[in-house]
Amino acid sequence: MAFLELADLSMRYGALTVVDRVNLNVEKGNLVCLLGPSGCGKTTTLRLIAGFITPKGGQINVGGRTISSAGWSEPPERRGMSMIFQSYALWPHMTVRENIGYGLMLRKMPQAEIVRLVDKILDVTRLKPLAERYPGELSGGQQQRVSLARALVVEPEILLLDEPLSNLDANLREEMRFEIRRLHDAYRYTTVYVTHDQAEAMTTADLIVVMNQGRIEQAGSPEEIYERPQSEFVARFLGGTNILKGRWLDADTVECGPLKLRCGAGDFSAGGDGVVSVRHHDIVLDSKPQGDGINRTQGTVLRQVYLGSHRDYLIELPGGAQIRTVAEPHLSIDRGQPVWLHFPQEHCRALAR
Incomplete structure (x- = not known):
């Protein structure tokens, strides 16, 4: 008791x-x-x-x-x-x-x-x-x-x-x-x-x-x-996260517009609408072309802010979705410039809708 x-x-x-x-x-x-x-x-x-x-x-x-x-x-x-x-x-x-x-x-x-x-x-x-x-x-x-x-x-x-x-x-x-x-x-x-x-x-x-x-x-x-947040509300409230919405393609992959995200954890579904949470700091940002494919995409810088220990980026993805990510303070990419993003599978968490 x-x-x-x-x-x-x-x-x-x-x-x-x-x-x-x-x-x-x-x-x-x-x-x-x-x-x-x-x-x-x-x-x-x-x-x-x-x-x-x-x-x-x-x-x-x-x-x-x-x-x-x-x-x-x-x-x-x-x-x-x-x-x-x-x-x-x-x-x-x-x-x-x-x-x-x-x-x-x-x-x-x-x-x-x-x-x-x-x-x-x-x-x-x-x-x-x-x-x-x-x-x-x-x-x-x-x-x-x-x-x-x-x-x-x-x-x-x-x-x-x-x-x-x-x-x-x-x-x-x-x-x-x-x-x-x-x-x-x-x-x-x-x-x-x-x-x-x-x-x-x-x-x-x-x-x-x-x-x-x-x-x-x-x-x-x-x-x-x-x-291991169990809902979109918890994921958003505790720690910075991006919520990407789409539809299930197969047992572990959600199609979010042009971006396909294979998830490493969470609540999986055989079909229907899907929601994926990816923490800001878990996204890998690069100024050099990395190619497209599963868990990878190109984006465009909408905003970047220098915060001392890191830079905070707002990125627009193909299809219009926007995400936030962080990078080392020395990585300074101007507004309007292209960037390449990697969403590691182990950090993509599927959430129940």
Whole structure:
């Protein structure tokens, strides 16, 4: 039995279904990321787990105990959970030490035990040199670390994070992704993390749950979700990909206009419409003629952008389809020039329509 279970969990507002019969099992000590675009239902799912709203259908179980069901919900304060919001929500008149220890004080723990636990978490989160500062004297990343420390010190059954890094700049966001994973490895609390950022999910998660229109599209490890997407939505959302549509010619080949793509993996079909996903970085681009044939074609550069580590190309294929690909930064081909493209079979994945 999984530690956290969502069984046919549903939430509606009038005629609008926000969470639609979601089923999810989370093992104790795992970090699961709910990933998806705005409006997909991920934050509502998190709020249902926290007990802030009551489900219209299904139930939530923790450790075999039901904490929510249709029309009934155990109060948040009795769930043994900690939640970190997008805003840091630190008390401005309290020091870092006082902010972190506030939850322990509310639990009326002995002062000596509060000091011991706060000192321990200050060490783990590398905040001890900042213990007597106030939130206004901290950087955004330091404030976020204080929020994490305050949530962890009470030893929650489940830790909930609602896009906790959205207010940080790009460099701090990258740093804090690794910090969240480091702290998770240190404490191994069961964690549900909501984000729309695929890099955050890939960096932090044991299990990624991709949501779309209130439902789970696919759940799996970061590698599984990235390498073996099961739908066009998942392929597009997690990592840059090209979706090429055509018809099946035989057991493993899809004809996409003049281009014929032999697929090395995915959902194969004997006939009918076909869809092929090819990641941007898996396409081989060359300025020298390579010839046509299976998995090869000529194209024309519509746009190229220099991004330091690579160049990003938009290419028009014969027949009018457009694809994106990347190349080494030294390979600079001007707009309007011909290029030759190779789509390696092992990187062409057939998707179910």
